[in-house]
Amino acid sequence: MVITTLLVVxxxxxxxxxxxxxxxxxxxSIATIVSTKVLSPFQAVLWAAIFNFAAYFYFTDHKVANTIAKTVVExxxxxxxxLAGLIAAITWNLFTWWFGIPSSSSHTLIGGFAGAGMAKAFTMGxxxxSAVNFAPIxxxxxFIVLAPVIGMLISVIISIIILHISKNARPSVxxxxxxxxxxxxSAALSFTHGGNDAQKxxxxxxxxxxSVNPSMADTRMPEWIPIACYAAIALGTMSGGWKIVKTMGSKITKVNAFEGVAAETAGAVTLGITEHFGIPVSTTHTITGSIVGVGLLKRVSAVRWGVTVSLLWAWVLTIPVSATLAALVYAVIHLFF
Known part of the structure; x- marks a missing residue:
């Protein structure tokens, strides 16, 4: 009875x-499209949510889900x-959201899961x-480093291609x-964001x-799990995150419609590639790198490096802080179970 209740929780x-x-x-998904006033905030979150859920019908191999599942030794x-990993991940996510810090939900979850696993190993002597599978970690x-760099490089390449194609066009047209x-x-970015993040x-x-029913280890994942996860991430997107929208849409660099197209396309391409190889990268890191890329193409001073450095600190700290928090939560839970 206790195990069943704990599983539901x-x-x-x-x-x-x-x-x-x-x-x-x-x-x-929506910061650049809101900052360029292509869509209103409500239209943007609705647009993003639709494509977040649409990813359910395409990303059926669950490669990223398998990578996350193998973070901790069986x-x-x-x-x-x-439970400890999830509590830690939710706590850090809410903390960073409250202060408008675009940290990685992916790394929060991975750090929390790994930290709780290490705490379990410690209690077992x-x-x-020994609790961590180092290959996926x-x-x-x-990819904390590679994802933003890849996003930045692709956004620069896409920007140059677009500029070359449209060099003779009238600015208004x-x-x-x-x-x-x-x-x-933006739809492509939301689509790949859903495909990458829901799987985690x-x-x-x-x-x-x-863990409750080991006989299911070699069976296919029940279909209600992906449906519930894609629906949850789509509903969450509709709720918005306006503090982080402000950071991503204007504080890193001022973005126009052309740069929004380049950054979002670069982010979508990067996420699509990493999902294909089952790498659970951060959407936040990827799109930040892409936005920095379009800023650099204008001039180095167009990027607000003070904001970018602050973001880098949040990225570096996310996994160790989540792991430490999860270990502490596990220690408390261990007293009662």
Whole structure:
């Protein structure tokens, strides 16, 4: 009875995390399209939410979910570990949202899961590092640097291509076309954001179910899990995250419609590539790198480097802070279970 109740709590919290992920990361999908006034804030979140959920019908291989599920060694995965990881991840997500810091929901979840697993290993008298699968963790850590750099490089390349194609166009006509194209580029970014981020919680929920019923380990993930996760992230996106929208849409660099198209397209391409290889990258890091890229193309001083450095600190701290918080939460939970 206790195990069943705990499983339900874990599933509810996991879906709640996806909802929070949606409004925390809504800024990634809509910041540029709102700042260029192509859509109103309400229209933008509705547009993003539709494409967040539409990703359910395309991303069916669940490669990112599998990577997240393998973060912690199977022997150390229990409902208590997953519960502690989720509580820590939700806490850090809400903290960064409140202060308008566009941190990574993905890394928060991975750090929380790993930290709780290490705390479990400690209570069992094993080495804390024995609880962690280093291959997926190192891949994620590497892309803290690689994702924004790739996004930045692709946005610069796309910007140069677009500038070359439209060099003879009248500015007023070009601006009109860029605003139309931004609808497509923002939709593509929301689509790949849904496909990448919804899968992270799918992996956690499935691992929780398998920890209770190991016979399901080799079965296909029940279809209600992806439906619930995609729906939660879409509903969260509709709730918006206006503090982070302000940071992403104007504080890093001033973005026009042309630059919005380039940044969003670069972000979508980067997320699509990483999802194909099952790498759970940060949407926040990716689109920030893309926005920096279009700013650099104007001039180095167009990027507000003070804001960017502050974001980098948040990125670096997210995994260790989430891991530490999860370890403390697990220590408390361990007293009662």
């Amino acid at each position: 874990v599933i509810v919290l996991a879906i709640a995390f996806d909802y929070i992920n949606g409004f925390h990361d809504a800024a990634n 022997n150390y995965i229990t409902l208590e570990v997953i 094993a080495g804390i590092m 190192l891949k994620v850590v590497a 070009a601006e009109k076309w860029f605003k139309r194209l931004q609808l497509i580029s 919680v799918m992996g956690i929920i499935f691992v929780a179910i398998v």
